[in-house]
Amino acid sequence: MAVDTLAADGAAVGNPNRANYLNTGSGVLSWLFTLDHKRIGVMYLVAITTSFFLGGVFALLVRTELLTSGPTIMTADAYNKMFTLHGAVMIFLFIIPGIPAALGNFVLPLMLGAKDVALPRLNLTSFWFWMIGAVFAVSSIIIGAVDTGWTFYTPYSTTTGTAVISMTLGVFILGFSSIFTGLNFIVTIHKMRPEGMTWFKMPLFLWGLYSTAIIQVLATPILGITLLLLVAERALGVGIFDPTLGGDPVLFQHFFWFYSHPAVYIMILPAMGIISELVAVFSGKHIFGYKFIAWSSIAIALLSFLVWGHHMFTSGQSGITNMIFSALTFSVAIPSAVKVFNWLSTMYKGSIRLLTPMLYVLSFLFLFAIGGLTGLFLGALSVDIHLHDTYFVVAHFHYVMFGGTVIAFLGGLHYWWPKMFGRMYSERWGQVSALLIFVGFNLTFFTQFVMGSHGMPRRYYNYVEEFTTLHQASTVGSYVLALGFFIMAGYLIHSLFRGKPAPANPWGSVTLEWETSSPPVAHNFDHDFLAGDPYDLKSLKYDPATQGWVRKDPQSIILSEGGAH
Amino acid sequence: MIATGLLKLLTAVTGSLPDDDGSSFWMPPQVSTVAQGVDWLFNFILAISVFFFLLIVVAMVIFVIKYRYKEGQTAEESPTHNMALELTWTVIPLILVIAIFIFGFKGYLDMSTPPSNAYEVLVEGQKWNWSFTYPNGYIDSDLHVPVDRPIRLVMGSQDVIHSLYIPAFRVKMDVVPGRYAKAWFQATKPGEYDLFCAEYCGTSHSDMIAHVIVHPVGEFETWLEKASNFLETMTPVDAGRKLFQVRGCQQCHSTDGSAKTGPSLLGVFGRTQNLADGSTITVDENYIRESVLEPQARVVAGFEPVMPTYQGRLSDPEIMAIIEYFKALDGASSEE
Numbered sequence: 001m002a003v004d005t006l007a008a009d010g011a012a013v014g015n016p017n018r019a020n021y022l023n024t025g026s027g028v029l030s031w032l033f034t035l036d037h038k039r040i041g042v043m044y045l046v047a048i049t050t051s052f053f054l055g056g057v058f059a060l061l062v063r064t065e066l067l068t069s070g071p072t073i074m075t076a077d078a079y080n081k082m083f084t085l086h087g088a089v090m091i092f093l094f095i096i097p098g099i100p101a102a103l104g105n106f107v108l109p110l111m112l113g114a115k116d117v118a119l120p121r122l123n124l125t126s127f128w129f130w131m132i133g134a135v136f137a138v139s140s141i142i143i144g145a146v147d148t149g150w151t152f153y154t155p156y157s158t159t160t161g162t163a164v165i166s167m168t169l170g171v172f173i174l175g176f177s178s179i180f181t182g183l184n185f186i187v188t189i190h191k192m193r194p195e196g197m198t199w200f201k202m203p204l205f206l207w208g209l210y211s212t213a214i215i216q217v218l219a220t221p222i223l224g225i226t227l228l229l230l231v232a233e234r235a236l237g238v239g240i241f242d243p244t245l246g247g248d249p250v251l252f253q254h255f256f257w258f259y260s261h262p263a264v265y266i267m268i269l270p271a272m273g274i275i276s277e278l279v280a281v282f283s284g285k286h287i288f289g290y291k292f293i294a295w296s297s298i299a300i301a302l303l304s305f306l307v308w309g310h311h312m313f314t315s316g317q318s319g320i321t322n323m324i325f326s327a328l329t330f331s332v333a334i335p336s337a338v339k340v341f342n343w344l345s346t347m348y349k350g351s352i353r354l355l356t357p358m359l360y361v362l363s364f365l366f367l368f369a370i371g372g373l374t375g376l377f378l379g380a381l382s383v384d385i386h387l388h389d390t391y392f393v394v395a396h397f398h399y400v401m402f403g404g405t406v407i408a409f410l411g412g413l414h415y416w417w418p419k420m421f422g423r424m425y426s427e428r429w430g431q432v433s434a435l436l437i438f439v440g441f442n443l444t445f446f447t448q449f450v451m452g453s454h455g456m457p458r459r460y461y462n463y464v465e466e467f468t469t470l471h472q473a474s475t476v477g478s479y480v481l482a483l484g485f486f487i488m489a490g491y492l493i494h495s496l497f498r499g500k501p502a503p504a505n506p507w508g509s510v511t512l513e514w515e516t517s518s519p520p521v522a523h524n525f526d527h528d529f530l531a532g533d534p535y536d537l538k539s540l541k542y543d544p545a546t547q548g549w550v551r552k553d554p555q556s557i558i559l560s561e562g563g564a565h
Numbered sequence: 566m567i568a569t570g571l572l573k574l575l576t577a578v579t580g581s582l583p584d585d586d587g588s589s590f591w592m593p594p595q596v597s598t599v600a601q602g603v604d605w606l607f608n609f610i611l612a613i614s615v616f617f618f619l620l621i622v623v624a625m626v627i628f629v630i631k632y633r634y635k636e637g638q639t640a641e642e643s644p645t646h647n648m649a650l651e652l653t654w655t656v657i658p659l660i661l662v663i664a665i666f667i668f669g670f671k672g673y674l675d676m677s678t679p680p681s682n683a684y685e686v687l688v689e690g691q692k693w694n695w696s697f698t699y700p701n702g703y704i705d706s707d708l709h710v711p712v713d714r715p716i717r718l719v720m721g722s723q724d725v726i727h728s729l730y731i732p733a734f735r736v737k738m739d740v741v742p743g744r745y746a747k748a749w750f751q752a753t754k755p756g757e758y759d760l761f762c763a764e765y766c767g768t769s770h771s772d773m774i775a776h777v778i779v780h781p782v783g784e785f786e787t788w789l790e791k792a793s794n795f796l797e798t799m800t801p802v803d804a805g806r807k808l809f810q811v812r813g814c815q816q817c818h819s820t821d822g823s824a825k826t827g828p829s830l831l832g833v834f835g836r837t838q839n840l841a842d843g844s845t846i847t848v849d850e851n852y853i854r855e856s857v858l859e860p861q862a863r864v865v866a867g868f869e870p871v872m873p874t875y876q877g878r879l880s881d882p883e884i885m886a887i888i889e890y891f892k893a894l895d896g897a898s899s900e901e
Contacts, residue, residue, distance in 0.1 A: 076768050149765050155742060156725040156766060161869065243743025249726055250741060283632070284640040292651050314728060314763075315739045316746050319677055323670050330662035334655060340621060341654040347628040349641040354629065362625060369621045373614035380665050382599075382672025383607050386735040389728060389763040453591045453607070455732025457763040460771035464759060537640070 020422065024522040035120035036522060040127050041106030042420065045413075047130065048102050051093035054138075056482065058086035063444070063478040066471045069463050076461040080147040081162070083459060087150030092171050093134055095405055096263060099270035100216070101126070101181050103412050104209050106420060108185060109192070110513030110520065111203050113529035118188040126180035129173055137170030149459060151260070152227075154241035154252040158234050165234055168227040175220045175227075178266075182216030185209050194512070195559050197531035200291060203511045204534075207294045208273020211301035215262045215269075219305070223259035226252065250315050257308035265304040267401060269297055271408030272339055275364055278411050279343045281509045282358035283350030286535040289342040296335030303332045313381060314388045322381055329379040336372050340365065356430035357507070360411030363438045367403025371396060374449065392452025395445045402441060410437070410488075417492070418506050422519040423499030429491040436484030443477025503548025508540050514549075515557070528559035579615050581608040586754075596758060596779070597734035598751045602672045604735075610665055676736070679749030683717035686710070690720065690727035690740045691873055693769035694813035695760065703793040706811035708777045711785035712755050720746045723873050728764035731777055739764055752779040768826060769816055796882055805890025808883055817872065820894055827872060828865045834892045839866040853888050 021038045031039055062082050065072045074082070105123065109116050117123050140146055140163040148157040148164060157164050189210050193202070202210075230252070232238045239245025241252040272293075280287040287293065309317065309325030343365065352358065374396045378384050387393060418424055447470045452458075456467050463471065505514040511534050516525055532539070539556070540549045551557065576582045580590030583604075587595025591611070592604050632640075686708065687698040697708045710716045720729060722742040729748065730737040738748040762773035780788055796804050809815055817826035828838075836848050841864040846852055855862055857879060860872035879887070 076771070080765075080768065080770075147767070153726060153765070159725065160767065243741075249743070284634065285643070286645045288644075289646045289651050291646065292655075314737050316741055316744065319674070322673065326669060326673075327666050330666050333662050334659055337617075337658045338651065338655055342651070344621060344624050344628070345650075347625065347632065349643040350628070350632045351634045351638060351640040352629055352632050353634040362629065365625055366622055369618050373618060376610050376614060376662065376665055377607065379662075380606055380610060380669030380672075382603050382669050382676055382735075383610065384669070385673065385676060385737050386603055386607075386732070388737055389730070450591065454593050455730070455759070455761070457730060457761045457771075459765040462771040464774070535645075 020519040021522045022519055037105050037109050037116045040123050045102040048094050048098050051089055055086055055089035058082050063475040067475050079461045081145040084146050084149050091150055092174050095267045099409050107513055111511050112192050113194040113512040114192045115524050117184050118191055119184050122180050122184050126177045129177035133170045133173035136166055140166035154249045158242050165231055172224050172227045175224045178216050179220045182213035185213040194529040194531045204276035204293055205273035207297045208270045211297040212266050212269045214301050215266050219259045219262040226255035253312050257311045261308040262304040265300055267405045271405040274408045274412040278357050278361045279346045280535050281507050282353050283347045285350040288345035292338050293342050296338050299335045313384050326381045357411045357415040359434040360407050364407045367399055371399030371403050390452035391448040391456045394458050395448035398445045418502030419518050422502050423495045424502050425495035426491045433484045433487040440477050440480030444474050447474045503546040505549040508549040510534055510536055529557050530559045579611050593732045596752055596754050599676050600735045606668050679717045680715045683715040685717045688718050688720040691723035692767055693773040693816045695775040707775050712752050712779050715751045717749045725766050726764045727762045727766050730761045730763035733758040755779045755781040801886045801889035802893045805886035808887055831894055841866050850888050
């Protein structure tokens with residue numbers, strides 16, 4: 001398809017070199033000072049991918065060290081820094097901004113048929129704050145690294161000789177970046193929905209981003225205050241958490257988890273939103289139980305604020321507190337289960353295309369089921385006493401965070417890649433890499449469930465002999481996982497230069513981001529929309545000429561002709 | 566009959582079939598009175614999880630095969646929502662999690678309420694060793710207990726948060742500085758079991774391992790009496806070595822010349838030592854005594870001032886024994 005062809009709705013397809021947001025303005029400054037949400041999204045994508053690579057390298061070093069009990073490639077102190085950096089980089093630099101700031105920034109205004117987010121300057125500020133926060137966090141590595149674990153528990157974190165202040169200030173600044181993105185998304189979704197898009201006609205990804213944004217705005221300040229108190233104690237000797245200064249170390253845990261538990265849902269809610277989009281499109285069917293899925297996102301966002309105490313069942317908090325938190329914790333299981341059943345029902349009687357994004361959906365359902373169900377063990381008080389702070393917990397949250405969030409992120413990345421860059425990637429290599437990641441992940445982390453329930457504590461440099469085989473299997477798994485990502489990097493980068501030009505709507509999706517060309521023009525759309533049902537897949541037909549999908553009735557979604565608003 | 570058969574099949578499939586010592590594919594041996602209850606709930610949740618996991622994955626696989634895209638064919642008509650169905654899969658999980666919650670809470674109550682006649686052992690965690698103080702004042706680095714008798718632990722920390730964890734007993738409790746943490750258990754089988762620190766506490770966190778030695782009926786008292794009299798029954802050098810091993814010194818000081826968190830004590834006595842402030846000192850009885858009681862006073866060059874004080878924790882005869890032991894570490898009579 002070397003020649004430009006015009007699709008029925010007027011968007012040109014087939015030539016990624018025509019005018020679009022990527023080639024409107026050139027040079028580094030045109031990127032760094034852009035107000036275009038798409039460019040900010042792409043910059044975020046580059047930034048978080050780099051962080052993911054860095055965090056992944058730390059993870060591989062940790063796993064390699066654990067090949068043998070005793071020293072393998074590094075000292076105990078170096079190991080303690082490695083797992084801390086792995087956790088801190090993955091959580092604060094990658095997974096929290098991951099889906100909202102990278103994919104969300106790119107997709108959200110397009111899904112609304114809008115020109116940009118409501119507050120483009122705030123959006124750029126968010127990215128800049130991310131960069132500054134990242135510089136602080138990463139510079140802590142150079143000035144001696146941090147060995148507290150990503151949780152910064154006191155009084156260890158206020159007494160250790162490592163660069164805790166630099167790291168926590170970094171995380172403090174990153175928090176602002178997160179709040180700005182959340183605020184922007186809330187305003188944008190409230191004020192900029194197109195004609196016809198009522199709350200219950202929003203694509204479910206937007207429900208995911210919206211409920212995420214609520215948590216970002218409400219919970220992140222708590223982390224900021226907590227970290228400031230931590231810095232005050234370390235730098236000024238103000239006694240807040242350190243018992244020798246009259247403080248209470250468990251208070252830190254309450255503050256920390258009051259943010260960090262909701263933060264888990266900052267990570268998973270947008271991932272669930274992606275899965276809702278993908279499962280409908282690749283099953284060729286309307287999403288099943290739209291309202292239950294939408295409400296369950298809101299339910300999860302609200303309940304997420306009430307369960308932090310389950311991180312502290314063994315901390316010595318009172319039995320009655322433990323009872324209440326255990327009961328509340330189980331309530332979160334319900335909306336998650338509802339979503340899984342709804343996604344499955346969407347596949348029922350569908351017309352399922354097993355393309356790369358759909359493979360990630362299947363992978364997500366498999367892994368998230370395990371991640372969610374193993375949460376039941378940890379919510380049950382008596383069983384948690386045994387499993388707390390063991391590898392069982394490590395495996396559980398990796399099944400949720402990686403098996404859930406990262407897998408959904410990858411699904412979303414492959415789904416929106418053609419829209420972002422106007423090129424198709426190699427489907428065959430996409431499938432190979434998805435399979436390797438699935439196999440490698442399970443080998444890495446399923447073994448950790450077994451170690452954990454046998455009593456292997458987390459954050460251990462050495463381990464007792466009985467765990468050797470399982471540790472080695474886990475490490476081999478991490479190498480397979482890395483190979484999968486290596487291949488992915490290869491074919492995605494290749495596609496940027498040699499990929500087949502992407503049509504405007506390669507998958508057959510009804511949401512509005514597919515109504516513009518791939519990649520989109522700088523102003524997104526030439527007209528305003530009259531939005532309909534975002535899952536009415538029957539309104540599309542395949543167009544062999546462009547190898548993409550087009551509306552059967554292109555006029556049905558157009559509000560007024562000519563000019564963006 | 567069929568029900569028991571099914572149950573056996575289920576336990577075998579899910580890996581929860583117990584061995585003779587109560588261990589299974591998932592769990593370590595059961596050596597305390599609460600272990601069986603914890604494992605029962607673990608297996609109950611496991612059965613529920615396996616059921617739902619299979620339900621999800623089997624449905625997924627069947628749908629993928631049956632409804633796979635075929636050329637020129639679109640999705641069949643089917644409803645986009647069904648209130649009755651969706652309420653069903655909201656309510657059934659709700660009932661199940663309520664049941665799990667109740668079982669978990671009941672088990673937890675048993676685990677956190679010690680019987681009134683429990684034998685009390687004081688526990689102290691510090692970077693990076695445990696010490697256990699018995700009612701007669703004797704201190705050991707391992708936890709010795711009699712079988713079939715409730716034991717109550719009253720625990721404190723010298724520095725940061727630690728967590729006492731005995732997998733075979735299914736017992737875990739954080740040891741937080743500035744307050745006392747309590748835990749209890751009743752061991753059911755004599756033997757030796759691992760005791761871990763489960764809350765990250767720095768460099769040698771993973772070496773903060775002690776053992777629980779469960780003594781058969783009648784033998785614990787004999788052991789305690791014999792162990793308590795070591796200052797009288799042993800030579801000062803042997804007594805010093807024992808103190809060195811059980812009171813946490815060897816976590817940071819080697820006796821073979823290799824530096825750990827602290828300097829090695831091989832040939833330490835009479836050595837000329839460079840100090841962090843640039844001066845030098847010849848190690849004698851008084852410097853050793855000072856380093857034990859006021860470790861931060863004169864720190865050896867090249868090491869962090871991290872050693873905790875033993876003021877009030879070692880008696881004069883004990884410090885004497887330790888000094889005699891250090892004198893014997895002259896390199897000529899090599900240790901271990």
